[in-house]
Amino acid sequence: MTEEDAMSMTTPRTAGPETPTGIIERIGLPRPLVWGFVGLLLFMIGDGVESGYISPYLAAHGAGSATNAAIIISFYGLMVTLGSWLAGALSDVWGPRRVMVLGLVIWAVLQVLFLGIALPAASFPLMFAVYGLRGIAYPLFAYGFLVWVLGASPAHRLGSAVGWFYFAFTGGLPTLGSLVASGTEPVIGEYRTLWIALGLVVLGGVIALLGLRGAQGGGRQAAPDVTTGRSLLNSVAIAFTNPRVGLGCLVRVVNTAPQFGLFVFFPTVFADELGFGTAGWLRLVFVLGAANIFANLFFGILSDRLGWHRTLRWFGCVGCAIAVLLFYYLPQQAGAHYWVSVVCAALFGVSLAGFTPISVLMSLMAPGQKGNSIAVLNLGAGAATFVGPLIVAVFLSSLGAAGVTIIFAALYVLAGLSVHLLKVPPEARQIVAEGGTLDEAAGQDQRPS
Known part of the structure; x- marks a missing residue:
């Protein structure tokens, strides 16, 4: 039997873990993390509200052109990549919970600055800086939670737990987020819809972080002697x-x-x-x-x-x-x-x-x-x-x-x-x-x- 076959056969039916009895366990959700998944879904709905119209909206409200809007969104994408990497590396030394808090705070603060200052000023440099930098936020929250899920879920049920993570993640961004925007935009307009997004993100973040209180896996992951700089270096060197x-x-x-x-x-x-x-x-x-x-x-x-x-x-x-x-x-x-x-x-x-x-x-x-x-x-x-x-x-x-x-x-x-x-x-x-x-x-x- 190959190693791969052995891994494939390591299931609740043949190994030591108990067979799940409750409905939550049977559908593959780790019970202590349930509210984290609910919060993640709401957070990503809020983040996805803008996905269907942000590019033309930026072009018409201060970016100056579709090209400038594309530049802003490209910088946003670069920050998403950076945040995605940092979420894993920082979770090792800070703990997933702190990384999630950081992501929530950055998202909320920069969204307020974007809506309260950059957009009213119709300033391309401010939009570029504030909106672009906000791209780092949602990966810190979402992928910080993914590290938590991977560490605290029973190993024989990791596939189910990760499946639920991506169900919540992609269900919010962009699917349900765009659906929310399609309902609010004709009624209250694009600008106010962006404030609705802020409310959903904050609500989701609070639900997740409060619901995860007491759940194992939110603390430091690395050994005591591992510094933040070393963890960042290791996150590249490990490849x-x-x-x-x-x-x-x-x-x-x-x-x-x-x-x-x-x-x-x-x-x-x-x-x-x-x-x-x-x-x-x-x-x-x-x-x-x-x-x-x-x-x-x-x-x-x-x-x-x-x-x-x-x-x-x-x-x-x-x-x-x-x-x-x-x-x-x-x-x-x-x-x-x-x-x-x-x-x-x-x-x-x-x-x-x-x-x-x-x-x-x-x-x-x-x-x-x-x-x-x-x-x-x-x-x-x-x-x-x-x-x-x-x-x-x-x-x-x-x-x-x-x-x-x-x-x-x-x-x-x-x-x-x-x-x-x-x-x-x-x-x-x-x-x-x-x-x-x-x-x-x-x-x-x-x-x-």
Whole structure:
């Protein structure tokens, strides 16, 4: 039996952990963290309120042009990447709870400055600084909580817990956030809707932090002698000192790089070449996102039973390779049959969720440095936002849309071939078999905070 097979069979049915009895446990939610998930959903709804209209709104209210608005949003994206990395690295030395508090405070303060000063002044430099810097905030809150989830959840149920995390995360940003905006904007306007967003973020943050009081896992993760600077350095060095973690980062890049790449040239394919128009393409994007939300939860729970490696390889990597090809080629053959495009978009969204177990594997490959592992994972997520468009920029003119799509499919196949190298060390397998948590096994400070 291979190590991977052994891990796949380490489930509540064969190992030491008790079979869940309550409804909360049966659906894969760690009971002590339930209010954290509720708060995260509300927080991300608030953060996602602006996602559907912020670019044109900035251009019309002080940025000066669509180009300047794009510059602001690009800086915001850079700060999101930085915050995603810092969330993991700082959680190791400060504890996830403090990182979440920091994210909430930064978001609220900068949003007030944005709405109360930058927008009324119609100042591009102020918008650039205040709105852009706010991008660091939501990853600190959200991914700080992810570190908490990975450390405090029973190891044999990590897939389910991570599935619920991404269900709340993507359910709020942008899906329900955009839905809230669609209801409030016609009634109270875009500006007041941004104040509604602030209220939702604060409400979600308070619910999460109060609801998590007393829950284990919110304190310092690292050894007493690890300083903040050393943790930041380790969060980069671990990708080289532990090659499996570095490879996991590359797999995470492959997860969504094609998605961001497709968004560059697929609008032309579906809106213009196939004649569905911009509205038709946007509906496909919604279908893709909606399918992905529920699939994150499904594959998270399934992976605890089927095995994290198997789920990642077959449903994530191989599934995306097939789905991305179908997404391009089937609509070409179907022509005016829009429903075919809808099915293909949904299939791709579902397959993307097959990568959910990568977060679990990253935490298990370095159980004593899970914060640093998640920092590297988040770097991969940030890198995907420009790797995908970069591939399009380099190859679209020479290979065309079909050629770029095939490149993306090939990347998924390569990722699938590398999954067997994401080996989990024996001590982590023992944690899973005994039904413990990574925090308990590491003997770290887990006092309620």
